[in-house]
Amino acid sequence: MSEQPQCECPQRRDFLKEFSCVAVGASIGLVPVAAGVYSAMDPLRRKASGGEPVRVTTIEALPADGVPMKFAIIADKTDAWNKYPATPIGAIYLRKISEGKVMALSSVCPHAGCFVDYRKDAKDFFCPCHNSNFSSDGAIKSGVSPRAMDALDVEVRAGGEVWVKFQNFKAGHPQKLPVS
Numbered sequence: 001m002s003e004q005p006q007c008e009c010p011q012r013r014d015f016l017k018e019f020s021c022v023a024v025g026a027s028i029g030l031v032p033v034a035a036g037v038y039s040a041m042d043p044l045r046r047k048a049s050g051g052e053p054v055r056v057t058t059i060e061a062l063p064a065d066g067v068p069m070k071f072a073i074i075a076d077k078t079d080a081w082n083k084y085p086a087t088p089i090g091a092i093y094l095r096k097i098s099e100g101k102v103m104a105l106s107s108v109c110p111h112a113g114c115f116v117d118y119r120k121d122a123k124d125f126f127c128p129c130h131n132s133n134f135s136s137d138g139a140i141k142s143g144v145s146p147r148a149m150d151a152l153d154v155e156v157r158a159g160g161e162v163w164v165k166f167q168n169f170k171a172g173h174p175q176k177l178p179v180s
């Protein structure tokens with residue numbers, strides 16, 4: 001029986017050659033593209049500033065009778081591509097509850113995010129958007145808010161400095177869910 005001559009298959013060889021050229025070229029070309037995408041996405045990967053304790057005032061500056069006082073929170077703010085130093089990022093109420101102890105409440109209404117006012121005469125917090133009413137410790141008195149005003153972590157440091165960890169929470173939920 002005679003052996004059949006092996007086919008050299010030039011078409012197959014050409015295809016493999018072309019395929020490897022395309023694969024190598026594509027992988028080389030993808031490196032700068034991936035680097036560009038990675039670099040463009042960098043601000044989105046970076047964690048936004050915020051959540052770190054911020055010095056707000058001193059305990060001596062707060063009314064001794066426990067009346068809440070409103071303060072702006074000033075901190076560095078970072079959005080997707082920019083950083084804004086020393087920018088107002090929110091507002092809180094501070095209330096001296098005993099010697100050396102302070103309570104911090106977000107000024108944002110948990111119902112739908114309006115700003116809550118403190119009414120000195122009624123000694124309560126009031127949200128003008130849908131008339132929710134909170135006692136001076138933030139508990140719900142009446143209205144449609146699904147939860148009490150959001151308390152924030154507060155620390156009185158050496159020298160009576162009041163530091164607050166500012167945080168926003170999702171509106172409309174019965175639970176206090178941080179906004180990331």
Ligand code: FES
Pocket residue numbers: 109110111112113114127128129130131132143144145
């Ligand atoms: S937003 Fe405050 S009661 Fe609706």
